[in-house]
Amino acid sequence: xxxxxxxxxxxxxxxxxxxxxxAGIFIEAYLWATIVLPAHGSxxxxxxxxxxxxxxxxxxxSLSFAWLGLLIHLLVAIGWAxxxxxxxxxxxxxxxxxxxxxxxxGFVVYMFMEIVLLxxxxxVWPASLPAFFNxxxxxxxxxxxxxxxxxxxxxxR
Numbered sequence: 001x002x003x004x005x006x007x008x009x010x011x012x013x014x015x016x017x018x019x020x021x022x023a024g025i026f027i028e029a030y031l032w033a034t035i036v037l038p039a040h041g042s043x044x045x046x047x048x049x050x051x052x053x054x055x056x057x058x059x060x061x062s063l064s065f066a067w068l069g070l071l072i073h074l075l076v077a078i079g080w081a082x083x084x085x086x087x088x089x090x091x092x093x094x095x096x097x098x099x100x101x102x103x104x105x106g107f108v109v110y111m112f113m114e115i116v117l118l119x120x121x122x123x124v125w126p127a128s129l130p131a132f133f134n135x136x137x138x139x140x141x142x143x144x145x146x147x148x149x150x151x152x153x154x155x156x157r
Contacts, residue, residue: 016082019151023144024077030143053122085152095156098149106145110136
């Protein structure tokens, strides 16, 4: 008869918060350096856009909505990290091969986030193939999935 072990929820939540915050900061820094800065944009404006995906176009009426966008960004990153930490706790091979699991999970995150953007009418096709690779591969696979998986794997030891 198969037995099931209790999940370490305290550890999963801790991993989610730490890995989510770190991965959220990494992807935000990468996107700022590769998209916002070259376009002479503002980090606050990019956070306003994040807020607009939840509350609509009124987020562009005041820069104070930028802080809501930052909060949303970090909460979403923690949520995705929680999903990864849960999966990794039930599938130990994910932490053993974090360098493969992380990028795959980052691409899954990218795909689902694009579906969400489709649903709330904020989806925009990438301007070019390099732009797609920068946003999908560079940001989500390397600068979100990799640090997230690395942190969860290290905290699981």
